[in-house]
Amino acid sequence: MTTLWDTTGTAVVQALAAERRTGGGVTSGLALTLVVVMEEKDASDVEAAVSIAASKHPMRVLMVLRHNLEAPVPRLDAEVSIGGRYGPGETVVLRMYGRLALHAESVTLPLLAPDAPVVAWWYSKTPDVIAYDPLGVFADRRITNVIRDPDPAASLRQRAEDYAPGDTDLTYGDHPVARGPGRGVRLGPGAGDPRHGAR
Amino acid sequence: MTDQDVESSIGTATTRDPAEVSAEAFHLGAAPEPEQLTRNPLRDARDRRLPRVPEPCALVVFGVTGDLARKKLLPAIYDLANRGLLPADFVLLGFARRDWGDGDFEELAMKAAKEHARTDWKEDVWARLSGDIMFVPGSFDDDEAFDKLDKTLDDLCKSHGIKGNAAFYLSIPPSMFPVVLKQMERTGMADNEASGGWRRVVVEKPFGHDLNSALDLNKLVDDVFTASDVFRIDHYLGKETVQNLMALRFANQLFEPVWNANFVDSVQITMAEDVGIGGRAAFYDATGAARDVLQNHLLQLLALTAMEEPVEFTAEAIQTEKLKVLRAITVPPDLEHYAVRGQYDQGWQAGERVPAYTGETGVPEDSTTETYAAVRLGIDTRRWAGVPFYLRTGKRLPRRVTEIAVVFKKAPHLPFSQTDTEELGHNQLVIRVQPDEGVTLKFGSKVPGSAMEVRDVSMDFLYGEAFTESSPEAYERLILDVLLGDSTLFPRNAEVEASWRVIDPLEAFWHPHQPAKYRAGEWGPKEADDMLARDGRAWRRP
Numbered sequence: 001m002t003t004l005w006d007t008t009g010t011a012v013v014q015a016l017a018a019e020r021r022t023g024g025g026v027t028s029g030l031a032l033t034l035v036v037v038m039e040e041k042d043a044s045d046v047e048a049a050v051s052i053a054a055s056k057h058p059m060r061v062l063m064v065l066r067h068n069l070e071a072p073v074p075r076l077d078a079e080v081s082i083g084g085r086y087g088p089g090e091t092v093v094l095r096m097y098g099r100l101a102l103h104a105e106s107v108t109l110p111l112l113a114p115d116a117p118v119v120a121w122w123y124s125k126t127p128d129v130i131a132y133d134p135l136g137v138f139a140d141r142r143i144t145n146v147i148r149d150p151d152p153a154a155s156l157r158q159r160a161e162d163y164a165p166g167d168t169d170l171t172y173g174d175h176p177v178a179r180g181p182g183r184g185v186r187l188g189p190g191a192g193d194p195r196h197g198a199r
Numbered sequence: 200m201t202d203q204d205v206e207s208s209i210g211t212a213t214t215r216d217p218a219e220v221s222a223e224a225f226h227l228g229a230a231p232e233p234e235q236l237t238r239n240p241l242r243d244a245r246d247r248r249l250p251r252v253p254e255p256c257a258l259v260v261f262g263v264t265g266d267l268a269r270k271k272l273l274p275a276i277y278d279l280a281n282r283g284l285l286p287a288d289f290v291l292l293g294f295a296r297r298d299w300g301d302g303d304f305e306e307l308a309m310k311a312a313k314e315h316a317r318t319d320w321k322e323d324v325w326a327r328l329s330g331d332i333m334f335v336p337g338s339f340d341d342d343e344a345f346d347k348l349d350k351t352l353d354d355l356c357k358s359h360g361i362k363g364n365a366a367f368y369l370s371i372p373p374s375m376f377p378v379v380l381k382q383m384e385r386t387g388m389a390d391n392e393a394s395g396g397w398r399r400v401v402v403e404k405p406f407g408h409d410l411n412s413a414l415d416l417n418k419l420v421d422d423v424f425t426a427s428d429v430f431r432i433d434h435y436l437g438k439e440t441v442q443n444l445m446a447l448r449f450a451n452q453l454f455e456p457v458w459n460a461n462f463v464d465s466v467q468i469t470m471a472e473d474v475g476i477g478g479r480a481a482f483y484d485a486t487g488a489a490r491d492v493l494q495n496h497l498l499q500l501l502a503l504t505a506m507e508e509p510v511e512f513t514a515e516a517i518q519t520e521k522l523k524v525l526r527a528i529t530v531p532p533d534l535e536h537y538a539v540r541g542q543y544d545q546g547w548q549a550g551e552r553v554p555a556y557t558g559e560t561g562v563p564e565d566s567t568t569e570t571y572a573a574v575r576l577g578i579d580t581r582r583w584a585g586v587p588f589y590l591r592t593g594k595r596l597p598r599r600v601t602e603i604a605v606v607f608k609k610a611p612h613l614p615f616s617q618t619d620t621e622e623l624g625h626n627q628l629v630i631r632v633q634p635d636e637g638v639t640l641k642f643g644s645k646v647p648g649s650a651m652e653v654r655d656v657s658m659d660f661l662y663g664e665a666f667t668e669s670s671p672e673a674y675e676r677l678i679l680d681v682l683l684g685d686s687t688l689f690p691r692n693a694e695v696e697a698s699w700r701v702i703d704p705l706e707a708f709w710h711p712h713q714p715a716k717y718r719a720g721e722w723g724p725k726e727a728d729d730m731l732a733r734d735g736r737a738w739r740r741p
Binding site: 010012013017029076096103107112115117 | 549597627634635641654663720
């Protein structure tokens, strides 16, 4: 694992490349890049979910944690690891401070695996209109959990209003009575059609 | 250069230790007959263990204090020496307007080599090389200085046995070319016969700024030097991955059958830089991305990707095929849809705030110079008719990457249901020129499980993994080729002219228009995405 303090996106890209070279990690097998937008308090939940997901699909996980937007000097800290506690894939934890946190996409964009699908996952606190969110705009699939938002009902309504193809919310799938455990479902058109159900 | 020459130079290099053989030995006229040296039964030209070592020669560098000389040229010379690829009688001669002695230049060269060389620092290698580093001070319009340079070269024939062989590296702005070349003509420095050996000249891009200026420049250089002695450096051609393109295509049976319009859907060639313009504002603002990169690097990559098989692996045969392809390039008639140029606006890149192009030091606020260019070209040959070649280059893009992606057509019929192959894209062959040098082949594969589901997977060839030998830096290879007289990896002037014939109509179309803006740190302007969307395609994210 490489830890970088007060670094730049370019240095993170280089650290990841170096880690891959020395670790002999499989670079070509990446099925997707998962961008997780989360907070420190979500860390253990996200870690558990990511390690299960990573054991099924080799992926590069970029965890974006935003801190203290008011910090006068923008700063980026990063941890780069291959294998280890997050499962077999590649993981980059990115902690952003100050104004940089508003431009997180500038750090994640160079880190996306070439030509592989991008999945963005807002673990909590979903922004409005996720398809146009700077982190969502590059994603082929955007995942939310309205149940973890402060007002789940309002969030769900917002999700329905700004729905765009590629949006997925996990809440309905998590509902044991409705779907059985552990399954996500797409919102919007086709959601009720069994042929387009959760896969 | 013939095999015999190679043998003789190697024979010379190994039998004489420069430390032991004093300069007087040459004065005495005791130089052995070349006949004797060329007949070494233990050496065979087919022996791959023989290093390619040039004849004794001098390399004269104009503009030694420039960025290129310090970062690339001087380190490359050290690397060559370190790898044992320079002849024992090699002289590095610097020329610049500085009040320097040999020692000052030596110090600059040492600093540059220490800082930027690829190979390990070895004191003894440097000690041997540094004894043969010389400096001639003077400005380019100073007749006396050039007379002195000429005399120095003559003296070197005696002291170092360079036999009149010298290569001149013009690491100077093209506006200085006429005056320097005139001086060379005046002193007879460029004359092969008068000097008794070979005299070659190395020219860096830009090779003019449009067809007419390129023709003028070519005429100017060719008037002074023999056309075959002019080496135009396009450092991309010195890259191992670019040369591998020829090996990949012509040494294998696997790819040739599908390398044509029957199977290829489109080709995307990308050269992205994450940096801005650095300190080159004056040069860049007058040049722009299309002239700086598209005209040379990208069109050369296109030529190597699309050319027919050369009949033999020689400079002439390869240049002939490249020229054929370059001349067959067509520019789309509706340029407003298929030629996009952009200029970066302020934004965040890789976690740092960066200014707009017009906010860079030295760039006028109302500059309309492009920092991004994307264009769709066609190639009118039987092999490529109908296949679009999308070329793009830009500064302040998210990542530094150069790659060639050959995108194949989708299978004409899929026996699977549409949902089974939802995640299946086009088959692709991607040549990663830099970084992560290698080749990726992308194709569909069944996802393990009880259902039939197909998604893209890739097979990867990584240089660093398959070969432990590190590849030489592009400049190393190219300088060595100049000294050996091998012009395989250098574009001929006809190629340069053919390239300008492609760029000129684009520049003429762009000139009255404002470039599209894109935020620094993004993959170019929206117009470039629209260009591919119009054809039902999308840029590959490199």
